[in-house]
Each structure stands twice: as C-alpha cells, then as structure tokens.
Amino acid sequence: MVLNMGPQHPSTHGVLRVVLELDGENVVRAKPIIGYLHTGMEKQAEYKTYTQSIPQTDRMDYLAPMSNNLAFCLACEKLLGITAPPRAQVVRVLFAELSRIAAHLVWLGTHALDIGAATVFFYCFRERERVMSMYEMVCGARMTASYFRVGGLAQDVPAELAPFCKAFLDEMPGHIATYETLLTGNPIWLARTQGVARLSADDAVALGVTGPTLRGSNVAWDLRRAQPYSGYEHYDFEIPVGRNGDAFDRYRVRVEEMRQSVRIAQQALARLPETDPAGYRLRDFKYVLPPKEEVKTSMEALIHHFKIVSHGFFPPVGEAYHAIEAPKGELGFYFVSDGTPRPWRMKVRSPSFVNLQALPVMVEGRLVADVVAAIGSLDIVLGEVDR
Amino acid sequence: MVGFPDPDRVAHRLREALPGLSLERETDGPRDLTLVAPRERIVEVCAFLRDDAEFDFKMLSWLGGVDRLPREPRFEVVYSLLSLTRNQRLHLKVRVPEENPHVPSVAGVWPTANWHERETYDFYGIVFDGHPDLTRILLPEDWVGWPLRKDSPLGYEEVAFTHNTPGRVPPSPELRRLGPRKVRAKSHAD
Amino acid sequence: MPDRPLNPFRTLGPGLRASDPSAGPRPVTSLDASEQEELRREVERGVLFTKVESMVNWARANALWPLGFGLACCAIEMMAIVGPRFDIARFGAEVFRASPRQADLMIVAGRVSIKMAPVLRQLYDQMSEPKWVIAMGACSSCGGVFNNYAILQGVDKIVPVDVYVPGCPPRPEALIHGIMKLQEKILASHVELGPRPAEQGAA
Numbered sequence: 173m174v175l176n177m178g179p180q181h182p183s184t185h186g187v188l189r190v191v192l193e194l195d196g197e198n199v200v201r202a203k204p205i206i207g208y209l210h211t212g213m214e215k216q217a218e219y220k221t222y223t224q225s226i227p228q229t230d231r232m233d234y235l236a237p238m239s240n241n242l243a244f245c246l247a248c249e250k251l252l253g254i255t256a257p258p259r260a261q262v263v264r265v266l267f268a269e270l271s272r273i274a275a276h277l278v279w280l281g282t283h284a285l286d287i288g289a290a291t292v293f294f295y296c297f298r299e300r301e302r303v304m305s306m307y308e309m310v311c312g313a314r315m316t317a318s319y320f321r322v323g324g325l326a327q328d329v330p331a332e333l334a335p336f337c338k339a340f341l342d343e344m345p346g347h348i349a350t351y352e353t354l355l356t357g358n359p360i361w362l363a364r365t366q367g368v369a370r371l372s373a374d375d376a377v378a379l380g381v382t383g384p385t386l387r388g389s390n391v392a393w394d395l396r397r398a399q400p401y402s403g404y405e406h407y408d409f410e411i412p413v414g415r416n417g418d419a420f421d422r423y424r425v426r427v428e429e430m431r432q433s434v435r436i437a438q439q440a441l442a443r444l445p446e447t448d449p450a451g452y453r454l455r456d457f458k459y460v461l462p463p464k465e466e467v468k469t470s471m472e473a474l475i476h477h478f479k480i481v482s483h484g485f486f487p488p489v490g491e492a493y494h495a496i497e498a499p500k501g502e503l504g505f506y507f508v509s510d511g512t513p514r515p516w517r518m519k520v521r522s523p524s525f526v527n528l529q530a531l532p533v534m535v536e537g538r539l540v541a542d543v544v545a546a547i548g549s550l551d552i553v554l555g556e557v558d559r
Numbered sequence: 560m561v562g563f564p565d566p567d568r569v570a571h572r573l574r575e576a577l578p579g580l581s582l583e584r585e586t587d588g589p590r591d592l593t594l595v596a597p598r599e600r601i602v603e604v605c606a607f608l609r610d611d612a613e614f615d616f617k618m619l620s621w622l623g624g625v626d627r628l629p630r631e632p633r634f635e636v637v638y639s640l641l642s643l644t645r646n647q648r649l650h651l652k653v654r655v656p657e658e659n660p661h662v663p664s665v666a667g668v669w670p671t672a673n674w675h676e677r678e679t680y681d682f683y684g685i686v687f688d689g690h691p692d693l694t695r696i697l698l699p700e701d702w703v704g705w706p707l708r709k710d711s712p713l714g715y716e717e718v719a720f721t722h723n724t725p726g727r728v729p730p731s732p733e734l735r736r737l738g739p740r741k742v743r744a745k746s747h748a749d
Numbered sequence: 750m751p752d753r754p755l756n757p758f759r760t761l762g763p764g765l766r767a768s769d770p771s772a773g774p775r776p777v778t779s780l781d782a783s784e785q786e787e788l789r790r791e792v793e794r795g796v797l798f799t800k801v802e803s804m805v806n807w808a809r810a811n812a813l814w815p816l817g818f819g820l821a822c823c824a825i826e827m828m829a830i831v832g833p834r835f836d837i838a839r840f841g842a843e844v845f846r847a848s849p850r851q852a853d854l855m856i857v858a859g860r861v862s863i864k865m866a867p868v869l870r871q872l873y874d875q876m877s878e879p880k881w882v883i884a885m886g887a888c889s890s891c892g893g894v895f896n897n898y899a900i901l902q903g904v905d906k907i908v909p910v911d912v913y914v915p916g917c918p919p920r921p922e923a924l925i926h927g928i929m930k931l932q933e934k935i936l937a938s939h940v941e942l943g944p945r946p947a948e949q950g951a952a
Contacts, residue, residue, distance in 0.1 A: 180818060180872055187868075207695070207697040207862070208820075208868070209821055209860065209865070210697040210864060210899045211860055211897075212706065212897040212900065215706055215707050215897060216713065219713055227894065231821065231822055234825055235825065251590065253590075278825065282828075294833050297829060297833065297834070298832065300829075300832075301829070301834045304829075315918055316822060378618075379670050380618055380619055380621075398646050399646065490590060491591075491593070492591070495620070502620065504620065504621070504639075506621075506637070508625055517626070521623075521639070526674070528674075529670070529674050558862070698863075698899070699863060699864045706899075712898070715897060716896055718891075718896070
C-alpha cells in the first residue's frame with residue numbers, strides 16, 4: 173500500500189512529503205519529496221548585493237536565524253580576506269550559541285509533541301521566548317534578525333542585554349533538567365526512541381550527514397572543534413557523542429549540546445566587557461560601513477558609506493567556501509565573485525538537505541510510527557532543505 | 560583552521576594511481592585548494608581519493624554547479640571533499656561544455672551525491688550519467704527551463720503601484736465603516 | 750423579598766385561585782409592582798434575547814479552529830501564539846486541526862511556492878463552509894521579500910483572503926490582532942439561515 177504523508181502534515185515540521193510504501197505497518201520504501209518551499213534564494217542572491225542577501229539567510233534555517241547570518245558573513249569575510257574584530261567575534265559566538273539553544277528548544281518541543289509529550293512543547297516555547305526577547309533587544313526583530321554584517325555586527329549590543337542574558341543562562345540548566353526529568357527516564361519516550369531510526373557511522377559519513385545526527389552515530393566531528401571560526405578555539409566546551417545512532421542518542425546529544433551552549437555563552441558573556449567597545453565592526457571602510465557618528469562628521473567616511481550602501485563593496489575576484497557548525501549540522505556558503513558587488517554564484521550547503529537523505533536508510537524495514545520519530549530526530553527545517 | 564592536503568602530493572599520487580590523468584590546479588581566485596579534473600575520469604579520481612589511506616576523503620560535503628557564461632566551457636561542477644580523520648578539505652572541479660552537458664555521476668562513490676546531483680540537474684540541466692533517479696527535486700516536475708542559468712530570468716513580477724496600473728478602481732469607502740456589531744451579553748456582575 | 754418564590758412562567762391550571770397559598774405558581778398579572786420589578790430583573794439575569802444570526806456569528810467567531818498550515822518562518826510565530834506567552838487559547842483557537850475537514854480557519858503562514866500552490870488550493874477546497882483565510886506575513890500577502898520564479902506573489906491569487914497580516918514574520922501580537930479583526934468581521938457578517946431564494950424558485 174502506498175501512503176502519502178503529504179506536504180500538509182502536523183508532524184513533518186514543514187512542507188515535507190514522504191511517499192511510503194507499506195506492507196501492513198512495516199515500511200518497505202520511503203521516498204522524501206521536497207521542493208514545496210523552494211524559494212529561489214540562490215538565484216535571487218545573484219541579483220542582490222552581499223549585504224542585501226543577509227536577510228535572505230534568516231529565512232533558511234528559521235529556527236536559528238543568526239547562525240545562518242554568521243555562516244554567510246564568515247564566507248564573505250573569507251572571500252574578502254578580512255577578519256572581524258574581537259568584540260564582534262565574542263558577540264557572534266554568544267548569539268550563535270543562543271541560536272543553538274533556541275533551535276534545540278523548538279526541536280525538542282516539536283519532537284516531543286509529535287511523539288505525544290505535549291507539556292514539553294509549552295515549556296520549551298516559554299524558554300525560547302526569552303531568547304526571542306534577547307534578539308529583539310539587540311536588533312529589533314524577534315526572529316529574522318540579520319544582525320551580523322560582513323566585518324562585524326550591524327550595531328553594538330545594548331547595555332540591558334548582559335543582565336538579561338546572565339539571568340537566562342543561570343536558570344537555563346534548571347530548565348534543561350526539567351525536560352530531562354519529563355523525558356529521559358520516561359518509559360513511553362524510551363520505547364518510542366530507543367532502537368528507533370538507527371543510523372550507523374559508516375552510513376552517516378557516506379550520506380554526508382553532519383551535526384548532532386552524525387555525533388549521535390558515534391562520530392566525534394564538530395566544526396567548532398575541528399575547524400574553529402570566530403574564536404571558538406578559545407572557549408572551553410565538550411562535544412557530546414552518542415553510541416548507538418538511534419533517536420534516543422540523538423536526543424541525548426542535543427540536550428547535552430544545549431548545556432554546553434549555555435557554558436560557551438556564559439564564557440562569551442564574561443568576555444564581553446573585556447573587549448574594546450568600539451570594535452563591533454571592522455574599520456576597513458573599503459568593505460565595511462563606517463560608524464554613523466563618523467559619517468556625519470568626516471568626508472571620507474561619508475563617501476565610503478554612500479558607496480557601500482548604494483553600490484555595494486567590490487570583493488576581489490575568486491571563490492571561497494566557509495562552513496560553520498550550525499545547530500543542524502555543517503552549514504556552508506560558497507561564493508563565486510566576479511569583482512562586482514553582486515555575487516556571481518552563491519551556493520548554500522545546507523545541513524538539513526543532506527541529512528534528509530538519511531531518512532530512507534533510517535526508516536526502511538521499520539514501523540510506520542517510527543517515521544515520525546525519525547523525522548523528528550533528524551531535526552530538519554524545510555526552509556533550509558528547499559532554499 | 561581548515562587544513563588542505565599538500566597540492567603537489569595530491570597531484571603526484573593521483574597521477575601515479577591513474578596514469579594519463581591531466582590535472583590542473585586553479586591558483587588565482589579560489590581561497591581553497593582546487594584541482595580541475597577531466598570529466599570522463601572524475602569517478603576514478605573520487606574513488607581514489609575516498610579509498611586511499613593517505614587522503615581518506617570519506618565525506619562529500621557538497622557538489623554544485625556554476626554557470627560561467629560567457630566563458631567556455633560554460634558550466635563547472637564543484638565537488639567539495641572532506642576528510643574527517645585528516646581534517647582536510649579539497650575542492651575538485653569539472654568543466655562541462657554547454658552543447659554536451661554530461662558528467663559521470665559519483666553517486667556510486669558517495670551516496671550523498673544523489674540529491675546534490677539532482678539539484679544541479681534541476682538548476683542547470685547538467686545530466687549526470689549513471690545516476691539512479693535523475694529527476695527534478697526542488698522545482699515542480701513539469702517545470703520547463705533551467706532556472707539558475709544566467710540566461711534564465713529571475714521571474715520578477717511587476718509590483719502594482721498607482722503609477723503603473725491604469726484604470727485602477729479605488730476601494731469603496733464603505734469598507735472603512737466595517738466595524739464590529741457587539742452582541743449584548745451582560746455578565747452576572749451587572 | 751416575598752416569602753414565595755416567583756415563577757415567571759404563567760401556568761394554566763383549572764380551579765386554581767390567586768389567593769390560595771398552596772396553589773403553586775401564580776400568573777404574572779396577579780403580581781404587584783415590586784414583585785413585577787423583581788420578576789423583570791430575574792428574567793434579565795438569566796435569559797438572553799438576541800437574533801439567531803448574532804448567536805451563530807458569536808459562536809463561530811469565538812471558536813475558530815485553525816488548520817495547521819505552517820509553511821515557513823511564520824509558522825514558528827504561529828507556534829509561538831500557541832505557546833504560553835501569547836496564549837491563543839484565550840480566543841478559543843488553540844485547537845489546531847490537522848485535517849482540513851475539521852478546520853474552519855486556514856492561516857497561510859509562510860511563503861507559498863509554485864509547487865505548493867495546487868496543494869494549498871486542494872486543502873482550501875476540502876475545508877467545509879464556513880471557512881476563512883488569513884494571509885499571515887508578507888510572503889503570503891504579496892510575495893514578500895521573494896519576487897522571483899519560485900514564489901507565488903500573494904496567496905490571494907488562488908484563494909480568497911479575509912485578513913492580511915503584514916510583517917516578516919508578524920509578531921505573535923500582530924497575528925492575534927489579525928485573528929481579532931477576523932472575529933470582528935465574522936460578527937458583522939450576514940448569515941443565511943434558510944434556503945437560498947434561487948433554490949426556492951427552482952423547486
């Protein structure tokens with residue numbers, strides 16, 4: 173029997189269509205069909221300047237928008253050959269980790285909701301609202317932030333961020349403990365996730381899977397450790413790795429990642445007052461906007477501002493690829509530049525697109541109820557899959 | 560930071576394993592180590608790089624197409640390889656002409672290439688020979704055209720403003736008076 | 750306070766006279782002025798006079814059942830209104846139905862791609878009357894940030910939209926404001942309760 177788990181489904185986390193061939197309750201074949209959210213972002217990026225494409229990246233993995241901004245900006249900076257100043261790097265790490273916490277909270281809430289634990293959904297969204305408040309403090313938008321720019325940040329962090337953030341990070345481990353109390357020892361949760369949707373390490377690497385899904389399959393690969401960016405080599409954190417590659421291990425990996433993210437964010441927040449307050453953007457006015465106060469007083473700054481805003485900056489000809497460890501996996505941007513302010517080609521290596529290929533491997537031969545648990549434990553975001 | 564294998568070593572080992580291989584290195588432009596391989600032998604090159612113990616590129620991070628109109632050959636397919644054990648990246652490129660846009664598929668070497676090749680086919684019309692299921696993946700199956708080619712339009716739709724919609728009928732002023740009709744339900748406290 | 754309970758319903762019983770203490774309920778006309786005032790207030794407290802149309806509209810407006818149709822980023826803000834901070838259960842709309850047959854409100858939350866458009870139309874057709882559509886966000890209202898080959902420039906090209914909620918994504922308060930506007934629209938709408946005049950003529 174062929175069952176269509178259609179694009180509109182409460183448990184597919186977006187518009188994913190899975191065509192299941194069933195034999196009773198057993199899945200014989202599973203074929204994901206994507207493209208229901210294809211937005212043409214890569215084509216559209218060729219018609220916009222680099223800075224104008226940053227808001228597009230927010231809409232890819234919309235659970236952790238600042239992560240996507242970070243990947244984009246780092247790839248641009250690699251193309252230009254510049255590095256953001258230390259304060260910008262610290263703020264970037266802080267918000268990358270807060271985005272990771274926010275993304276994992278939504279993952280946990282929706283995954284638990286699919287499996288049946290509805291309370292966790294409400295708790296997770298309550299915590300996520302705190303992260304949204306921090307986003308709003310810093311850039312005005314709750315979700316689609318576009319806070320990072322090539323060369324640094326759009327603007328400096330306000331004074332009220334630090335106490336709010338500290339309070340949030342202090343109570344977050346308690347909340348994570350609450351979620352674990354509700355789920356980790358819960359026999360229903362264990363029955364639904366242990367041994368379900370297994371992915372072996374070899375399969376995972378061959379399928380190009382990255383992120384917590386790969387780490388759940390006993391492969392210790394994290395780009396923050398292996399190919400650090402934005403100062404991650406100076407932070408002290410652990411990489412959780414699972415053993416069996418089933419949905420329960422991925423759940424444990426992500427919950428532990430939330431704790432480690434809290435740890436990194438606390439370190440970043442402690443480092444923030446030590447950095448130079450004027451260093452939220454690089455002072456390389458060929459590529460980066462000068463501070464607004466200088467634009468109003470200095471003629472060169474005014475001209476640079478005008479040129480960059482109206483025309484865009486002119487990167488050197490070349491290609492660059494840079495990847496970060498986004499909450500879902502390896503998120504990378506590949507730019508081909510022809511020297512004009514608009515990229516010639518922007519290719520997005522999105523983790524969910526690649527991870528979703530592992531779904532048939534995880535699910536074939538298993539029960540149809542495991543499909544929902546598998547999709548939930550893969551943690552895909554259709555905005556990223558379809559771009 | 561990101562490591563790359565030694566370019567001369569890679570070239571040497573590849574030429575040793577696959578005799579007659581013409582390999583170039585792209586030096587101006589790419590910020591990462593990029594080698595250009597002939598497209599007929601790309602499967603052998605990839606299989607060697609994956610299986611050889613010195614390089615161990617077990618993961619294909621992504622593969623994508625680039626349209627270099629008006630340069631010849633028109634298309635390029637870029638393969639980004641990642642070695643987890645050696646912590647190295649390598650980019651391979653294959654040049655594809657427009658009149659014969661065929662490239663052997665590497666889906667047999669890395670299963671992950673399956674969807675990446677479908678996406679490149681969807682966007683550029685580059686056909687991957689030997690691919691198990693080369694159909695459109697992101698666009699509807701009956702879509703005509705290759706959207707990411709440089710000669711395909713963006714598909715921009717003209718936004719209707721007052722100045723470019725002649726004969727526009729303004730909305731009726733009565734709509735402004737649409738208000739709620741309150742249901743008179745008094746509470747027990749009154 | 751009279752020592753006998755007042756019964757507002759007139760009872761007709763043969764042989765009952767007004768002055769008999771054990772006779773039970775008494776007709777309204779036999780009450781004196783203060784007792785009649787008491788009776789009037791009692792009635793107002795417990796009985797509601799309205800039109801059927803208003804009742805029906807009130808019921809429909811305060812128990813909107815949305816269809817779970819989150820497409821993209823706006824879906825996350827839609828999930829946030831289900832969350833504890835912006836509680837949509839206050840408005841009676843926390844029951845997000847998975848099946849279009851059971852839903853009466855379709856909140857198109859997110860960008861509608863050309864591959865998704867026929868699916869959306871099919872879901873809209875599967876919903877039963879009365880049904881309403883809220884276009885949440887800029888992408889479903891008018892194409893939003895994405896004016897290109899892949900995105901439908903406004904969901905009103907394929908379904909009739911009642912309320913447009915602008916924003917990218919709209920704040921949860923904005924979506925709730927949109928739902929409240931829709932409630933006002935429903936309360937002000939005309940409900941046909943009998944057979945349509947055309948059918949009467951044809952039959």
